[in-house]
Amino acid sequence: MDSINIIVRSIFVDNMVFAYFLGMCSFLAVSKDVKTALGLGIAVTFVLVLTLPLNYLIENYILKNGALVWLGEEYKDVDLSVFSLLIFIAVIASVTQLVEMIIERFSPALYLSLGIFLPLIAVNCAILGGSLFMQQREFPNVSTATAYAFGSGIGWLLAIVGMAAIREKLAYSDVPKPLKGLGITFIITALMAIGFMSFSGINI
Amino acid sequence: MNRESNTYTIVYASVMVIIVAVALAFTHQVLKDRQIKNENIDKMQQILRSLRLDVPANAAEAKYNAVIKNAYLINPDGAVVEGSEGVSVNDPAFEADIAKDDSKGLPVFEAEIEGKTKIVIPMAGKGLWGAIWGYLAVDADGSSVYGADFSHAGETPGLGAEIVSSRFCNQFEGKHLFRDEQFTSVAVVKPGRSVSDRDYVDGISGGTITSKGVDNMLLESVGKYKVFFRELYSAQ
Amino acid sequence: MALSNKTKAVLWGPLNKNNPVIVQVLGICSALAVTSKLEPAVVMAVSVTIVVAFANVIISLLRKTIPNRIRIIVQLVVAAALVTLVSEVLKAFAYDVNKQLSVFVGLIVTNCILMGRLEAFALGNGPLPSFLDGIGNGLGYGWILVVVGFFRELLGSGSLFGHRVIPQLIYDAGYKDNGLMMLAPMAILIVACIIWVHRSRNKELQEETN
Numbered sequence: 001m002d003s004i005n006i007i008v009r010s011i012f013v014d015n016m017v018f019a020y021f022l023g024m025c026s027f028l029a030v031s032k033d034v035k036t037a038l039g040l041g042i043a044v045t046f047v048l049v050l051t052l053p054l055n056y057l058i059e060n061y062i063l064k065n066g067a068l069v070w071l072g073e074e075y076k077d078v079d080l081s082v083f084s085l086l087i088f089i090a091v092i093a094s095v096t097q098l099v100e101m102i103i104e105r106f107s108p109a110l111y112l113s114l115g116i117f118l119p120l121i122a123v124n125c126a127i128l129g130g131s132l133f134m135q136q137r138e139f140p141n142v143s144t145a146t147a148y149a150f151g152s153g154i155g156w157l158l159a160i161v162g163m164a165a166i167r168e169k170l171a172y173s174d175v176p177k178p179l180k181g182l183g184i185t186f187i188i189t190a191l192m193a194i195g196f197m198s199f200s201g202i203n204i
Numbered sequence: 205m206n207r208e209s210n211t212y213t214i215v216y217a218s219v220m221v222i223i224v225a226v227a228l229a230f231t232h233q234v235l236k237d238r239q240i241k242n243e244n245i246d247k248m249q250q251i252l253r254s255l256r257l258d259v260p261a262n263a264a265e266a267k268y269n270a271v272i273k274n275a276y277l278i279n280p281d282g283a284v285v286e287g288s289e290g291v292s293v294n295d296p297a298f299e300a301d302i303a304k305d306d307s308k309g310l311p312v313f314e315a316e317i318e319g320k321t322k323i324v325i326p327m328a329g330k331g332l333w334g335a336i337w338g339y340l341a342v343d344a345d346g347s348s349v350y351g352a353d354f355s356h357a358g359e360t361p362g363l364g365a366e367i368v369s370s371r372f373c374n375q376f377e378g379k380h381l382f383r384d385e386q387f388t389s390v391a392v393v394k395p396g397r398s399v400s401d402r403d404y405v406d407g408i409s410g411g412t413i414t415s416k417g418v419d420n421m422l423l424e425s426v427g428k429y430k431v432f433f434r435e436l437y438s439a440q
Numbered sequence: 441m442a443l444s445n446k447t448k449a450v451l452w453g454p455l456n457k458n459n460p461v462i463v464q465v466l467g468i469c470s471a472l473a474v475t476s477k478l479e480p481a482v483v484m485a486v487s488v489t490i491v492v493a494f495a496n497v498i499i500s501l502l503r504k505t506i507p508n509r510i511r512i513i514v515q516l517v518v519a520a521a522l523v524t525l526v527s528e529v530l531k532a533f534a535y536d537v538n539k540q541l542s543v544f545v546g547l548i549v550t551n552c553i554l555m556g557r558l559e560a561f562a563l564g565n566g567p568l569p570s571f572l573d574g575i576g577n578g579l580g581y582g583w584i585l586v587v588v589g590f591f592r593e594l595l596g597s598g599s600l601f602g603h604r605v606i607p608q609l610i611y612d613a614g615y616k617d618n619g620l621m622m623l624a625p626m627a628i629l630i631v632a633c634i635i636w637v638h639r640s641r642n643k644e645l646q647e648e649t650n
Binding site: 018020021022029085090093122127129132133135136176179180181182183184186187190197 | 462465466467468472473512513516517519520521523524527528542543546547549550551552623624625626627628629631632635636637638639640646647
């Protein structure tokens, strides 16, 4: 039950894009048509679901203050959290690299549609943001962390696909010249974010 | 030297990792004392805010030492744990983290404001996303709330995160923990609603789950001090 | 010593015609969420400037030695190390601000400006131009942040740097702080307005399609 709760909350209430502006760079750059947006959204969800639980385990069994206690009592005061950022980003970069190689090897078709986005994902703030929020929110176990990763990814996917759909229709609109392109995209993002805020009253 | 050879790449990566690790570990060691001091000052500010004293960080320590007269741990029966008295940052009351472990005892801080004794207790609970905590200051009668202060780890900005605002915290002034001889604590209700059998304050609109978390925290965390407060209350 | 024209362009370009945020669309991610008050916005701007400038210098110094295969990883490690340093220093000397910035300090690592400049500039240029490029881009990013923070704090809380600037008189006359400004979407809307003004003045930046 708790996991479903977390998934719904991370999709609607604390949406990565609309509540925290994470992953905005690729959100703005790759939301020109629905198909590519969907591809990137799936890739982001995929990498989030892989990296976040991995980072969760690293955080809780190696980095956190006292996390090394399973090695023996004398390690209970070891605090390696100063390295957490470094390790998280290294994990994300290597998982992305790994996923890219695996997909290329086993499914060239998927690689052609997804592969071009994978290098972009290593520096997508939503991925690192997910891991940092995980660290801050101290999830009780791996499955909640995974649920959070899945929800955040789907929330991001929903946002970018919605945006792309609106932008496809926008091609026919008469927008003031200085606002064309980037400006109007920002305004739409803001309006979508206001729309998403109405979910914040949800009580599950 | 061939830049693309495997050996070069591996040696390069290892050297880089070692340099970075040493540099970070060194900075962390150098700055650690200051960071711990900052954390302590932050905690003092929270305690002082619950006493309606909003002081800047550089004045917090002096004010804390002037206001807090005594601090100790109590066990659930309300009796003071032996040898736990002391107001300094290394004494058990200040060091205790009730969110993690309250088996050693529950911290109580005694403050003196304008000649009157106030009791400050810590609270810990869970909000929408993670930990929420706070301090509650109660008059010497063990029932009237003098002030409250709340903090959170990562609630939604503008919604749940509003529990730290003075608008929310100030509502607690003058509420009562006891009603008709019963420990009822203070309830947090949806803005506009009311409850008849307990004192209550308005929650945060849009921050329903966080408000509920605060409500739970007031019942459970404060509830652990029930016996302690009842003794003060009955002594009236 | 007068700066040559090229150096000037490296330093000033990002502040205006080549602004990383409103022209190149980089680095919006990690920072808009910290602009609800002016103070964290300023600290964030300074932190990003420092990190970009020094990461640029380090990568530029190392550029002849980095194996091409692990280029991205090396850049990320340098960036992450610098960011951790900044965050440690903030924790020690500006604890309050660090608390407000929370995870967003860490997110400087994935700020696209940082990786973008390392990849596009530092790998091909000497340390001094790289340093200036970093300063320029950091500031170009910073002023947007500060402008957004200024309007959000002024209209949302009626204060600047935490000091009340809108006189009580106006509140008595019925003025109210606009709570909407404190919420996330307004940051994006303000950036949209900045883009609008900027592009009306620089017509060559206007786009043809939506």
